[in-house]
Amino acid sequence: MILRVLNLAVIAIMVLAAAYLYRVKFDATVQAERLARLRGELRHERDAIAALRAQWERLDSPARIEALAKRYLPLRPIAPSQFDALDGLPERAAQDLATEEGDPIGGIIEHLQQPNRSEVTGTIPPAANPNRAQAEGAGAAGKRSAVP
Numbered sequence: 001m002i003l004r005v006l007n008l009a010v011i012a013i014m015v016l017a018a019a020y021l022y023r024v025k026f027d028a029t030v031q032a033e034r035l036a037r038l039r040g041e042l043r044h045e046r047d048a049i050a051a052l053r054a055q056w057e058r059l060d061s062p063a064r065i066e067a068l069a070k071r072y073l074p075l076r077p078i079a080p081s082q083f084d085a086l087d088g089l090p091e092r093a094a095q096d097l098a099t100e101e102g103d104p105i106g107g108i109i110e111h112l113q114q115p116n117r118s119e120v121t122g123t124i125p126p127a128a129n130p131n132r133a134q135a136e137g138a139g140a141a142g143k144r145s146a147v148p
Helices: 002-059 062-072 094-099 104-111 117-121 130-146
Strands: none
Touching: none
């Protein structure tokens, strides 16, 4: 009797193991099909990208652009008479000059001024910072008293 129960238990375990193995095999087959489909899609996308790059190279060709420019744009070569000295340029408008008054770097370039360090770097001058002046004064006093 015990052998019969043991045989039935082993047979049941073998049936369950076969069912589990079938499920694993089925999942692996589904994943392999999905992988093959993704590889096909990837190959298709790479081919599409290669075709678009070839089309881009054809459209971006300098010879093609030059031919289109000659056909559709009424351009002529530059004549030496088209160049002028800087003295021939018109004066700047007053509104453009008004906007540059607050620009310290523009003032340096325009008027060749020596730069004011606090304007260029944004630092606070020593006179405007009383805490720093006091600290420097205390440090200098301490140095003087330490020297014999």
